Amino acid sequence: MEDLNSEDFTAGAVFHVGEDDAGKRVDAFLSQALSVSRSRAQKILETTTVNGQFVKAKITLKVDDEVVVPPFEIDSEAPVGATPEELERAPEVPILYEDDDMMVIVKPRGVTVHVGAGETGATLVDILRAQGKALSSVGPAGRAGIVHRLDKDTSGVMLVAKTDAAHWNLAAQFEARQIEKHYIAIVNGVPTPRGRIEAAIDRSHTNRKKMTVTPGGRPSITEYEVLKSWAKFALLDINLLTGRTHQIRAHLTYLHHPLAGDSLYGGFHRALTCAPSERASEAINALNGQALHAYTIAFAHPTTGEPMRFEAPLPAGFNELVEALDEAT
Known part of the structure; x- marks a missing residue:
């Protein structure tokens, strides 16, 4: 699921x-x-x-x-809705496609998808509401329209439901693994040209913020292909076959190729140490998170059943790191 x-x-x-x-x-x-x-x-x-x-x-x-x-509802006392000041500081959310049933949007890096414990600032839900968008009413109000999610510091394409019928249909497609998602990533080191990682993931016993590969965890499958490589970095196309928390980050760390810029999993310091130029170091710092972008999603329209596919352009900071690595080669 x-x-x-x-x-x-x-x-x-x-x-x-x-x-x-x-x-x-x-x-x-x-x-x-x-x-x-x-x-x-x-x-x-x-x-x-x-x-x-x-x-x-x-x-x-x-x-x-x-x-x-077991599943539990978000705390009814948790605040829902951003302040006007938070919305003013929030980035605009680009919309790739929209009809009466759903939207395909590009989540900016640094935006939390929905309200949660310890999170502050305008969420994706807040921003879409401020843009006047209708959202499904499935689940708590602070999660309206949200069928799946991306980590706060991961950018890229997402599906958002506008009606309850669309919400349930898209959720069923996710559960049946009928939705295809690809990510672009820059990792430390150069993996084998292609790989399939089948390794169970669970919460780390030593750091609750991290996930780790461990026997008895939830079955998780990630496929990848190296698109381009440099001396100490590689650009990957990643096909996510299951959708566990931090799956890509944990699996690549398991391979000893953590994402560039990922401070939680050790990829930030390693990338800075291996940066081939000052421009590359600056680009890694400017990422403010992991070099991971959800760039394509393919699914069936929740009402018509029509096959649909969308691609989210790479963010500027991501392109800057690629260009810096090219320049230093």
Whole structure:
């Protein structure tokens, strides 16, 4: 199923307790793992199981305990809607296609798709509403129209539903893996010309913000092809066959080829160290995140069934890094 939770777990999650979390109260663990308040964690705990059993908040966890969190709604007290000042600072969202049922948009880098714990500023939902766009009403108000998502610092093409019928249809296509998504990425090092990564992914036990390849995680498949290479970098076309949280970032790190600019997964410092010129160093710094862009998406129109395909142009900062690497060759 397309992973609808990039930075949160409202669609549900399974955690396996590691040594760092052993001995913690279960409500404290959930508060940290889900990025919610302690009181909110205690509410979520009412439907959460530990090793298949419902438990009280005060119990402490042991290594290898399995904590299963069912889907839960975003906190009703969470603010929905950006301030006028936040909307003024927000970038415009380009629209590649629009009809009565749906939109195909280009999400700018640095924009969070929807409201979530710890996030501030105008979300994609806020910006589209400010542009006067109708959005589906499936799910919480702060997630109106959102069928899938991209990480905050990943730019590129996205589908947005305007009607509930379109929302459910597109969601079903994602779940059936009938939607084809390709990404362009710049990675550290040069991988083999083509590859298929089949490696399960789960939340890191040492850093809750990261995902990692680990036995027992969610099955994940990524295919890639090297389009161009330089001495210590490569440009990849990536076909995402499953849609796990941070899947591309975790899989490429597993191959020891983290994304250039990705500070969370070690790709930023390595890219700066290997930059062949001052211009390339400046371009890596200017990315303000990972060099990853969702550039094509293909699907069936949710009402007519017509095959559709759209491409989002590479952002300027991405092109600047490519040109800087070309220049230094």
